[in-house]
Amino acid sequence: MPRVVCDIPELLDRAPCGFVSFGDDASITLVNTTLLDRLGYGRDELLGKHVEMLFTRAAQIFYQTHLFPLVKLHGRVDELFLLAQTKGGEELGYLCSAVRYERDGLPAIDCVLFEVRERRRFEDALLAAKRVAEQANAQLEAQALELEMQQQLLQEQTAELERANRAKGEFMATMSHELRTPLNAIGGYAQLLEGGVYGPVNPEQVQAIGRIMRGQRRLLGLINAVLNLARVESGRIEFTLVDLPLGEIVGELAVMIEPQMAAKGLVYRVELPEDMPIVRADREKLVQVLLNLLSNAIKFTESGGGITLRVVVDPSRADTARIEVADTGRGIPVDRVEAVFEPFVQVRSAQSRGGEGTGLGLAISRKLARGMGGDLTATSELGKGSTFIVTLPRIDAA
Amino acid sequence: MSVNVLERNNVAVSGRGTQPMLFAHGFGCDQHMWRFVAPAFEDDYRVVLFDYVGGGGSDASAYDPKRYSSLEGYAQDVLDVIHALDLRDVIFVGHSVSSMIGILAANREPERFARLILIGPSPRYINDPPYVGGFERKDIDGLFDMMDRNFIGWANFLAPAIMKNPDRPELGEELVESFCSTDPVIARRFAEATFYADNRRDLAAVRVPSLILQCTDDMVAPLPVGRYLDAQLPHSTMRIMSATGHCPHMSHPAETIALISEYLQPATVSA
Numbered sequence: 001m002p003r004v005v006c007d008i009p010e011l012l013d014r015a016p017c018g019f020v021s022f023g024d025d026a027s028i029t030l031v032n033t034t035l036l037d038r039l040g041y042g043r044d045e046l047l048g049k050h051v052e053m054l055f056t057r058a059a060q061i062f063y064q065t066h067l068f069p070l071v072k073l074h075g076r077v078d079e080l081f082l083l084a085q086t087k088g089g090e091e092l093g094y095l096c097s098a099v100r101y102e103r104d105g106l107p108a109i110d111c112v113l114f115e116v117r118e119r120r121r122f123e124d125a126l127l128a129a130k131r132v133a134e135q136a137n138a139q140l141e142a143q144a145l146e147l148e149m150q151q152q153l154l155q156e157q158t159a160e161l162e163r164a165n166r167a168k169g170e171f172m173a174t175m176s177h178e179l180r181t182p183l184n185a186i187g188g189y190a191q192l193l194e195g196g197v198y199g200p201v202n203p204e205q206v207q208a209i210g211r212i213m214r215g216q217r218r219l220l221g222l223i224n225a226v227l228n229l230a231r232v233e234s235g236r237i238e239f240t241l242v243d244l245p246l247g248e249i250v251g252e253l254a255v256m257i258e259p260q261m262a263a264k265g266l267v268y269r270v271e272l273p274e275d276m277p278i279v280r281a282d283r284e285k286l287v288q289v290l291l292n293l294l295s296n297a298i299k300f301t302e303s304g305g306g307i308t309l310r311v312v313v314d315p316s317r318a319d320t321a322r323i324e325v326a327d328t329g330r331g332i333p334v335d336r337v338e339a340v341f342e343p344f345v346q347v348r349s350a351q352s353r354g355g356e357g358t359g360l361g362l363a364i365s366r367k368l369a370r371g372m373g374g375d376l377t378a379t380s381e382l383g384k385g386s387t388f389i390v391t392l393p394r395i396d397a398a
Numbered sequence: 399m400s401v402n403v404l405e406r407n408n409v410a411v412s413g414r415g416t417q418p419m420l421f422a423h424g425f426g427c428d429q430h431m432w433r434f435v436a437p438a439f440e441d442d443y444r445v446v447l448f449d450y451v452g453g454g455g456s457d458a459s460a461y462d463p464k465r466y467s468s469l470e471g472y473a474q475d476v477l478d479v480i481h482a483l484d485l486r487d488v489i490f491v492g493h494s495v496s497s498m499i500g501i502l503a504a505n506r507e508p509e510r511f512a513r514l515i516l517i518g519p520s521p522r523y524i525n526d527p528p529y530v531g532g533f534e535r536k537d538i539d540g541l542f543d544m545m546d547r548n549f550i551g552w553a554n555f556l557a558p559a560i561m562k563n564p565d566r567p568e569l570g571e572e573l574v575e576s577f578c579s580t581d582p583v584i585a586r587r588f589a590e591a592t593f594y595a596d597n598r599r600d601l602a603a604v605r606v607p608s609l610i611l612q613c614t615d616d617m618v619a620p621l622p623v624g625r626y627l628d629a630q631l632p633h634s635t636m637r638i639m640s641a642t643g644h645c646p647h648m649s650h651p652a653e654t655i656a657l658i659s660e661y662l663q664p665a666t667v668s669a
Contacts, residue, residue, distance in 0.1 A: 050615060050617075052617050052643075057540065058537050058540030061618055064617065064618050065426030069431055069645060073430055080548060082544070083540070127547060
């Protein structure tokens with residue numbers, strides 16, 4: 001049978017934890033041997049001294065800002081972590097629980113201190129992981145914020161661009177309309193003059209009136225093209241898409257184009273596959289596009305050259321039909337090929353000395369081709385000629 | 399707006415006087431820390447207590463990390479409370495970091511303040527030779543480490559004694575509410591704003607007369623810091639207390655009350 005032990009103070013003195021008691025002014029009134037031994041002090045060195053002297057500088061602040069206010073207001077604290085410092089300067093981690101009450105008429109704060117070693121290592125790892133996570137989190141938050149700002153900026157820029165584009169389209173449409181009215185007046189009155197309505201005209205005057213009328217027609221053509229482009233860009237053009245046998249279109253074009261070819265002494269060739277494809281397109285607009293390409297080819301090909309209209313069915317792209325207009329003109333420098341589709345761009349060369357045209361035809365043609373679900377592209381080689389390629393969705397795909 | 403501030407900062411007004419005494423708590427606690435001192439002034443003053451946003455019973459949802467990243471944000475809390483109650487001739491009583499917060503507020507709107515009472519003030523905690531603040535930077539970093547470690551077991555720390563004091567009935571129902579509770583992240587930021595602050599340049603501009611209550615053996619704001627402040631503040635009076643430590647209003651309330659009263663009502667010189 002175990003021996004009964006009643007000497008509690010002695011047990012407290014040797015208990016496997018530190019014990020210290022102090023007043024509101026932090027003066028130590030009791031301290032057990034376990035704590036004295038661990039911290040390397042004699043009892044006389046601590047009695048009457050401030051309990052803060054047992055702590056590191058950081059823990060002294062913590063004592064004054066947390067431990068003491070808490071124990072004073074609540075009457076107790078539980079499981080506070082504090083760093084103590086031995087007389088020799090070694091830091092020891094302690095968990096501290098304390099109660100405050102009146103003993104012998106004076107406030108006393110009794111405090112037990114459990115040394116934490118293994119736990120501290122575990123907590124160190126936990127804290128390190130927590131800090132890494134916090135840092136990563138902060139980084140992510142910063143990145144998210146930046147992305148959000150970029151997105152907002154992009155949205156603002158897009159909206160701004162859309163506004164600017166709409167304004168441009170509206171401006172072009174309005175201006176074109178305003179210009180056409182006086183031009184029509186010029187044309188009309190020139191015709192009346194030419195017809196002798198206002199009196200007889202001599203041969204010089206007829207020649208001058210002819211020049212006025214040519215100039216008027218050219219300006220009108222330019223303005224109509226601008227208006228068309230504005231309409232296409234603002235999405236106001238409507239497409240009537242039908243199933244269209246390409247054979248029909250090729251026949252129509254030949255009738256319209258052959259006189260001009262012959263007049264300029266060009267050879268016109270048509271190359272067709274055995275099975276002519278059927279495409280999905282707006283008949284009128286497809287004819288407009290192809291006529292534009294053929295007119296350009298005629299314009300930029302010297303007499304004696306050749307122009308080929310070719311319909312190609314590529315087995316690897318069975319859902320698409322290709323119509324090519326190839327000429328044997330001087331061609332376009334490779335780095336300028338894409339530029340010819342920009343509005344108002346003409347590739348200047350000795351060959352295009354006439355400078356006829358608006359510089360809008362290809363821009364409009366590409367937009368029309370794209371509006372029909374296809375595209376208009378070009379390849380070219382200086383000195384050998386250019387090929388413009390219209391692709392269109394095929395509906396008879398094999 | 400004013401109602402919002404009163405709720406946001408958990409403002410409590412008491413007392414039978416007219417001149418306001420505004421008590422501002424320090425880092426780590428809330429307005430409850432004044433319970434041993436403030437009632438002594440209720441006969442003669444209008445006593446105003448509050449919690450900074452993020453502490454005590456304040457509205458934590460009003461916490462703005464940017465605003466409260468420096469003591470200026472806390473000084474704005476003081477001015478917000480003053481405006482909300484339209485306080486004039488304020489006797490401002492600040493503990494520890496609130497001393498500097500009060501100085502910043504008083505420099506912004508000196509016409510609102512009659513006196514500053516600074517308990518355990520320090521304009522800078524980290525040594526900057528020849529200036530002695532009492533701490534090296536590593537000591538302060540050690541404090542943050544200790545805070546982090548204690549916040550791992552936050553639940554224990556937050557409410558150490560709620561409903562656990564059947565043997566202390568005199569504390570009554572009040573204990574249902576947790577004193578000095580604070581969000582660990584906010585506490586950590588307040589600690590950084592406090593202990594990395596350097597307000598030495600704000601001292602010369604202080605026009606409001608001030609009382610420095612300097613404790614004996616204050617490890618947080620040692621005597622050289624008190625002397626520095628007394629030298630730098632234009633209209634200051636310093637009293638070295640027999641109280642020890644950093645919280646004389648909690649550890650030695652009688653002496654604290656006596657010194658404040660004496661400063662506010664100087665004895666008439668007998669003929």
